[in-house]
Amino acid sequence: MVTPTETELKELFEKVEVVASPIRGSLHDYIVSSIYADAEAIASKAVSKAEVSESDLGARIDRILTSRTLGFPIMIALLMAILWITIEGANIPSQILMAGLLWLEDQFALLFRWFGAPAWLEGVLVHGTYRGLAWVVSVMLPPMAIFFPLFTLLEDVGYLARVAFNIDRFFEWAGAHGKQGITMTMGFGCNAAGVTSCRSIGSPRERLIAILTNNFVPCNGRWPLLILIATIFVAPTFPLAISSVIAPFIIVIMTLIGVLATFIVSALLSRTILRGEPSFFVLEMPSYRRPQVLRVLYTSFIDRTIRVLYRAVVWAAPAGAVTWILGNTYISGETLMAYLADILSPIGLLIGLDGVVLLAFIIAIPANEIIIPTIIMSYMGTSMITELESMFELRVLFAAQGFTFVTAICLMLFSVLHYPCATTTHTILRETRSVKWTLLSNLIPLAVAFTVCFVVAQSLYALGFS
């Protein structure tokens, strides 16, 4: 090992200065072009090309999938088709799962009684915690088990790269980096992963824009909420003939609102606090590949379905405990839950939600997956309805608490636009190493969510919806 002395270093740096000064300006470009020239020489020696027509097929498909007229309709139609298959396909498995898990609940109750357990213990553990978990599993598992593999297939074939290409020009308009199309599309899976992927954006300004707006697209944790609310609360208010396409349609609209928020906020940021020149970038189009179906099924099940469910179940337990404590602690004759919900209620109603839903969003900061479970547990704790036999009785339970069409729409909007979950916030802090930007990454979405929900709720009220 060589240990450099001060003089050796000094001599070296002085020499570098002398030699570099006449060539420094052109050296970088010269080296880069030397590498390119060498690469070309080597490749031309090693590569031989034959005329084959198959590569044209990929190009032909690309011309359709990324065309200015058809690109967007195809994207939206594909998303709608996937959502439609998910909702139609999940219905029956959900019912079977729920019937099975509720039968188990009765068996657990019998077991508790056989042991002579006190009634309150049976209440908390079996009819409280277990039933909450049973709901989460039966409501969330089937849609995820269908949606995630389909979405992963699109990724595996190479379609998501085309999506990034289609939306590229909007980012150009917004003054953001073209790669933000990729980081945004990754956010559809997980915002924490989306934020990390912003590392591939070189310019710090454009990277910050991409990080601050990643949260506006719904992640794995929020798709189930959108699917559930759209299916149970929005679709049934429409005539039967069209109700089966209403749910996917509403979810697509919600997604587009999120994407629109991404563009608008990016444009605002790049014209105000993050002003600067956009960088040049060439988006590479990967070849279409035959998807490895078994691998897709495996990874989408392990990486997405199980992970989301795991997070939901793990966080549902403490959230359930918090909810139970809030629902069973009394302050001058009123439960703490009702007390807090009453405080939040005026703000909630202003933006089309209610006190309980807002409280659920606060309790669900650790993970978006538990917003719905928390609302269910809160409502159940104060509701007279204790026996829920099917998915659609959830509607009855919610409606009894004053949950309306407007609440459903605003709940979906708020979930798409609101602040990132704790994991994503932590990732943003790690990636930006700045408390200021991390705070902004929470405050900007919160402000957007409040504004949009307020405008939508007040408009719907004015139009006579309740």
Next chain:
Amino acid sequence: MMKEGINLDAKSKGHKYYQEKHEELEKGHDYLVALAGNPNTGKSTVFNALTGLRQHVGNWPGKTVARAEGSFKYMGKRYKLIDLPGTYSLLATATDEEIARNFVLFAHPDVVVVVVDSTTLERNLNLVLQILEICNRVVICLNLVDEATRKGVNVNAEQLSIDLGVPVVPTVANVGKGLDDLVEAIAGVASGTIKTSPRHFALKAEIREALNEVVPYVKKVVGDVPNIRWITMRLLEGDARIREALENGELTPLAKSNPAVK
């Protein structure tokens, strides 16, 4: 799911940091192998196939931005494999490029495997040529040869190997084709039974003379390291990180703590 092992993305970590990292990564292993390559070349697929891990693989550029690590065994030796973020170059203009470059440069892996997309060889070679400058123990994994054949592109691996001065192994990683040969080549380069003489890209006389003037001074500071030409180029370009690395001795090859390696 995002996989994260150790965090190597810190901008300026001292020599000791990387020395410790090398030891920590290599702990219980005989060799440390880094996996580099352009985005979407099937790097993660190669990683999964070699380690048996099931990191999520997506068909679009930029999937792996953090690093994943795993290990495999071959002929009684244990190899630690690090999957670096996919990059088009190592000029360190974006964080992911810097992570990849700093790892290859400072963690001193025993072998760097560059996964290359056969269908777009020329563009992939830009990264290969940069890595050959930095590191002399390199194996090229010429992936997606089936896709290239379908597109009518035929790559002559032997010719490429002669021109680059390192082993070139054709593979179709997603069906496991060629991976045995790849592992054999990695083992050969790691143990030294396969000798490499990496190509250094051509430079015009004026630049060569400028480099030759400075090289002896660099040699006094870091010793006769294989990547001395590259270090000198970076210095002349004014790379502050490399200057810093010279000052705290990060560029000197690490002292091997593992007796399994000579």
